[in-house]
Amino acid sequence: MIDYSALLYDPVYAEIGVPATLAAGTADEIELVVIDDTRPKVLPAGSAEVRSVGPGAFARIPELAAAGIAREDYTDAVLSFNGRTWTVRSYELRGSPNGEDLGEVRFLLKAAGSTDG
Amino acid sequence: MVDVREDILARLLEVVATIPNIRTAVRNNVDLTEEHLPAAIVFDGDEETADASDMSMRPPHRPTVVQMTPEIIIAQQSDQVGSDITTLRRELIKRVLTDTELNEQIVKTGRHGNGAIRYLGCQTDVGWMRSLHGALRAQFMFKYTLKPEDL
Numbered sequence: 001m002i003d004y005s006a007l008l009y010d011p012v013y014a015e016i017g018v019p020a021t022l023a024a025g026t027a028d029e030i031e032l033v034v035i036d037d038t039r040p041k042v043l044p045a046g047s048a049e050v051r052s053v054g055p056g057a058f059a060r061i062p063e064l065a066a067a068g069i070a071r072e073d074y075t076d077a078v079l080s081f082n083g084r085t086w087t088v089r090s091y092e093l094r095g096s097p098n099g100e101d102l103g104e105v106r107f108l109l110k111a112a113g114s115t116d117g
Numbered sequence: 118m119v120d121v122r123e124d125i126l127a128r129l130l131e132v133v134a135t136i137p138n139i140r141t142a143v144r145n146n147v148d149l150t151e152e153h154l155p156a157a158i159v160f161d162g163d164e165e166t167a168d169a170s171d172m173s174m175r176p177p178h179r180p181t182v183v184q185m186t187p188e189i190i191i192a193q194q195s196d197q198v199g200s201d202i203t204t205l206r207r208e209l210i211k212r213v214l215t216d217t218e219l220n221e222q223i224v225k226t227g228r229h230g231n232g233a234i235r236y237l238g239c240q241t242d243v244g245w246m247r248s249l250h251g252a253l254r255a256q257f258m259f260k261y262t263l264k265p266e267d268l
Contacts, residue, residue: 043244045149045192045252048158052151052194052246089245111196111248 004096009060009104020057020081022064024073032067034059034081037106055086055109058094062102074105078112085112119267122185124223125259126161132216133157133189136208138201151247155193155205162187166263178265184258186237189213191253198251202241206253210236213257224261233260 017033034057041054057079064070069077077088086109096103126144134142134157141153149156162185191205213219214234224232237256244250 041246043246043250043252044242045156045158046188046190046242046254047160048147048149048190048192050149050151050154050156050192050194050246050250050252052250054246108245110245 002097004098005060005062005102009096013060018081020059020079022059022069022077022079024069024077027068027073030067030069032059032063034079034107036082038109055084055111057081057086057107057109058104059107060103061093061100061105064105065101071105074107079107079109086110087112119264121223121261121263122164122183125185125219125261126159126187128216128219128223129159129187129189129213132212132219133159133209135212136205139205149192151194153192155191155195155201157205157209158190158192160188160190162257162259180262180264182231182260183263184260186256186258189255189257191255192251194246194248194250196248198243198249202251202253206239206255209255224259231260231262234258235260 013033017035020032020034021029022032023029037056037058039054042049042051074088074091079086079088088107089110090108092106093100094104094106130142130144136157139155139157141156144159145161146158164183164185166181166183168181193201195201214236220226224234226232226234235258237258239253239255242252
């Protein structure tokens with residue numbers, strides 16, 4: 001069986017990943033590597049459109065698990081990378097051929113301090 | 118020349134620009150960025166008359182009653198977008214329905230005029246961007262007399 005972590009994810013993160021910190025709940029802040037996945041986003045406002053960004057980041061689930069970060073810790077965690085600080089508002093799992101626990105998670109982010117207002 | 122439709126739309130833009138905290142007030146601009154927000158956009162409205170059923174010998178250039186329904190968009194992105202949109206809506210409705218120039222000089226509402234301004238309702242949209250984004254679409258009806266000889 002191909003080890004996708006060793007042959008795919010780790011080389012990709014080594015090349016385009018950036019250093020990040022993640023603080024979840026009352027646990028100590030951890031260091032990890034993420035891939036910045038902030039994308040342009042357009043939402044309708046009636047007949048008009050408003051352009052902004054949908055901030056996001058990929059992380060490797062094994063790296064999170066090794067640091068003691070479980071899935072129930074993802075939401076509301078504070079993630080900092082590339083000079084900005086965000087709050088995880090939701091996430092989506094990206095499965096791996098080796099199983100979802102060895103895949104990636106895509107954090108869906110919002111501006112730190114932003115609420116569901 | 119008197120073009121009541123244009124006078125209404127131009128005045129609407131002036132009125133929405135006075136809403137507190139509005140950063141951008143534009144007319145018919147459909148492409149905004151988050152730096153424009155909070156924004157108010159006035160869209161030129163559809164018009165209707167009841168003249169399709171008028172089979173009389175009335176000369177075509179006689180005055181007729183028109184109902185125009187412009188739409189106003191309020192867009193905001195913030196930590197408290199729900200409260201912000203509610204506040205902006207309140208100011209929008211109050212300012213449009215009570216504006217003296219719109220009521221008394223352009224549409225001519227009241228006992229001796231046959232014009233009218235009505236708030237028809239609103240719809241909302243929300244979604245996530247950098248923070249929570251909200252938009253409110255409000256419709257108003259302006260009833261006025263179209264006088265072809267004045268155009």
